[in-house]
Amino acid sequence: MKTRNQVLELASFREFDLVVIGAGIVGAGIAQDAACRGLSVIVIDQDDFASGTSSRTTKLVHGGLRYLEKFQFKLTSTLCQERALLEQLAPHLVQDFSFVLPLIKGSFITQIKAALGLTLYDMLAFAQPGAQPHQRIGRKEVLEAAPVLDREDVIGGLKFHDAITDDSRLVLEVLKSASNNGALAINYLQATGFGIEQNKIKTVVCRDRINGQEITLNCKACVNATGVWIDHVTKLIDKHWDERVLPAKGIHIMVPPSAFETNTALFLPAYDGRYIFVIPWQRAIMIGTTDSLYSGELNKPLPNADEVDYLLSAVNKYTGEHRLNRSDVTAAWAGLRPLVDPHKHAFNLNQATDSGNGKHALSSDQITTANISREHAIFTGPGGMIGVLGGKLTNYRLMAGEVLEQVFLKFPELIHPAARTSRTQRMMLGGWLDRQDYLTQTAAIAAKARKLSIEPATIAHLIATYGKDAQRILEVIDHEPQLSERICPDFPPIMAEIPHCVQAEMAVSLEDLLSRRVRLAQLHHQQCLAAAPKVARLMQNILSWDDKRITAELKALQNSLGSMEWEMNVVKR
Numbered sequence: 306m307k308t309r310n311q312v313l314e315l316a317s318f319r320e321f322d323l324v325v326i327g328a329g330i331v332g333a334g335i336a337q338d339a340a341c342r343g344l345s346v347i348v349i350d351q352d353d354f355a356s357g358t359s360s361r362t363t364k365l366v367h368g369g370l371r372y373l374e375k376f377q378f379k380l381t382s383t384l385c386q387e388r389a390l391l392e393q394l395a396p397h398l399v400q401d402f403s404f405v406l407p408l409i410k411g412s413f414i415t416q417i418k419a420a421l422g423l424t425l426y427d428m429l430a431f432a433q434p435g436a437q438p439h440q441r442i443g444r445k446e447v448l449e450a451a452p453v454l455d456r457e458d459v460i461g462g463l464k465f466h467d468a469i470t471d472d473s474r475l476v477l478e479v480l481k482s483a484s485n486n487g488a489l490a491i492n493y494l495q496a497t498g499f500g501i502e503q504n505k506i507k508t509v510v511c512r513d514r515i516n517g518q519e520i521t522l523n524c525k526a527c528v529n530a531t532g533v534w535i536d537h538v539t540k541l542i543d544k545h546w547d548e549r550v551l552p553a554k555g556i557h558i559m560v561p562p563s564a565f566e567t568n569t570a571l572f573l574p575a576y577d578g579r580y581i582f583v584i585p586w587q588r589a590i591m592i593g594t595t596d597s598l599y600s601g602e603l604n605k606p607l608p609n610a611d612e613v614d615y616l617l618s619a620v621n622k623y624t625g626e627h628r629l630n631r632s633d634v635t636a637a638w639a640g641l642r643p644l645v646d647p648h649k650h651a652f653n654l655n656q657a658t659d660s661g662n663g664k665h666a667l668s669s670d671q672i673t674t675a676n677i678s679r680e681h682a683i684f685t686g687p688g689g690m691i692g693v694l695g696g697k698l699t700n701y702r703l704m705a706g707e708v709l710e711q712v713f714l715k716f717p718e719l720i721h722p723a724a725r726t727s728r729t730q731r732m733m734l735g736g737w738l739d740r741q742d743y744l745t746q747t748a749a750i751a752a753k754a755r756k757l758s759i760e761p762a763t764i765a766h767l768i769a770t771y772g773k774d775a776q777r778i779l780e781v782i783d784h785e786p787q788l789s790e791r792i793c794p795d796f797p798p799i800m801a802e803i804p805h806c807v808q809a810e811m812a813v814s815l816e817d818l819l820s821r822r823v824r825l826a827q828l829h830h831q832q833c834l835a836a837a838p839k840v841a842r843l844m845q846n847i848l849s850w851d852d853k854r855i856t857a858e859l860k861a862l863q864n865s866l867g868s869m870e871w872e873m874n875v876v877k878r
């Protein structure tokens with residue numbers, strides 16, 4: 306990727322075919338698709354890349370088994386297709402793994418429901434390469450896979466497959482692919498206003514949040530992919546805009562493997578009819594998620610103690626005497642789903658301005674966030690702005706393709722022969738040319754890393770996190786072997802990643818680095834905060850920070866992690 310300064314220089318004095326506002330997974334996907342179709346495109350984010358919802362997910366690339374209960378067969382089938390494709394396009398980053406749904410004494414109805422649901426799930430994924438049908442497994446196998454489960458209660462289990470990723474790294478990979486195809490991508494550039502001529506957006510006025518300067522981007526078309534901020538941005542043009550996003554909050558907690566012994570992911574029916582995911586991820590156990598309507602501050606939401614307790618007690622129902630409590634939680638974070646308000650969406654379909662699937666309009670008494678559709682909507686807003694919201698991390702590529710179709714419909718002057726079809730279904734992510742290249746290169750990277758005495762867990766982490774760019778981290782270690790030191794004691798990331806993330810991935814702050822380039826802030830708050838000063842000192846050398854800046858960076862990181870109030874207060878059950 307280019308540096309911020311290079312992007313700013315290239316962005317001045319030119320007219321883009323497309324400005325994409327928002328560099329979460331959806332904006333990144335649109336920039337990639339547009340660039341591959343030969344459009345000149347820039348994607349901007351007011352904060353860091355993926356700092357919104359796209360770094361705060363359950364990290365699943367999945368068919369969405371839960372959506373079958375809501376009869377969303379088409380959505381599930383599409384998600385299954387995308388899951389299979391992404392496993393091929395990003396083999397280092399999107400990987401098959403299995404869930405176990407434990408069957409518990411006396412849960413006959415749940416068993417029947419789950420078996421039927423999984424049979425349907427298999428059918429919807431049947432034609433996809435590598436599809437593996439679910440299996441019924443015995444009590445012994447379940448308890449071997451997840452020794453933490455209550456031996457008295459478990460009578461067997463259902464095992465099924467999905468895929469897991471690292472969400473913010475997926476966004477970065479898609480942005481890198483966009484960049485390699487000619488797109489510009491820049492963080493900390495906030496859209497603050499629009500220049501409109503003849504009812505069409507001609508300029509996007511932006512504030513550079515690093516130096517406070519204003520910059521104007523000229524464009525032919527503009528896409529608003531700002532997730533839960535979509536109405537805020539649209540209101541910069543029309544302050545009477547009828548809001549249509551419903552933010553729904555979901556939190557996750559992390560506990561160490563020693564506190565919750567499982568080698569498999571678990572899919573646990575909760576007492577309120579929802580399902581809780583328990584997923585071994587990056588040497589910690591991730592537990593999520595909640596689902597509730599949210600009306601607070603959109604920037605950096607934080608979990609509260611009730612939400613943490615809800616997850617703890619949902620999981621504790623399955624573990625007999627063994628109880629997780631607040632003191633086991635090493636990290637927690639919250640994200641906001643940008644759900645499509647079913648009332649507004651149905652209304653606007655009647656206005657014939659929306660595309661997407663508006664079939665799931667609900668009556669007002671049915672609107673709880675768990676039963677609002679996860680499908681997306683695309684609309685034309687004021688000034689010809691194309692807006693997109695809803696959807697999933699998993700189907701970003703398809704959403705991007707639909708947005709581009711809508712752009713061409715509204716701006717036919719942008720169509721040229723090469724632009725007609727999307728090529729992203731053939732674009733490998735991670736810098737690999739094809740699967741063979743992935744296999745050859747990863748073997749070479751691993752061999753070189755072993756020569757540098759890098760431990761196996763770190764080698765696996767570097768390949769999964771940076772793809773082919775893992776080579777560049779090894780070059781850093783070649784020159785400065787002391788940087789092969791771990792950042793935090795319990796996790797594989799190493800100090801040598803820091804120069805690479807600053808110089809090649811636009812990490813600007815300590816939080817960018819520890820929350821989204823490596824994921825230590827989502828894994829272990831205390832270890833992350835303890836390591837922060839040494840990380841800041843290395844960033845200081847690269848970015849010439851003064852001591853005042855270091856203090857500000859440390860404080861900002863602490864604020865973004867929240868107070869961890871549940872740590873102080875062990876829940877009694």
Ligand SMILES: Cc1cc2nc3c(=O)[nH]c(=O)nc-3n(C[C@H](O)[C@H](O)[C@H](O)COP(=O)(O)OP(=O)(O)OC[C@H]3O[C@@H](n4cnc5c(N)ncnc54)[C@H](O)[C@@H]3O)c2cc1C
Binds near residue numbers: 327353533642
């Ligand atoms: C708890 C939770 C769990 C989830 N789990 C999964 C899962 O496991 N699998 C899955 O497929 N999906 C999952 N999802 C859904 C998925 O995460 C979201 O649908 C997706 O990340 C939304 O991406 P986005 O790009 O639309 O929004 P965002 O990622 O929020 O991106 C919008 C961006 O716009 C930027 N922005 C806002 N205003 C401006 C402005 N004025 N100028 C410039 N930039 C601006 C923001 O900074 C932000 O980075 C989950 C969601 C949640 C909340």
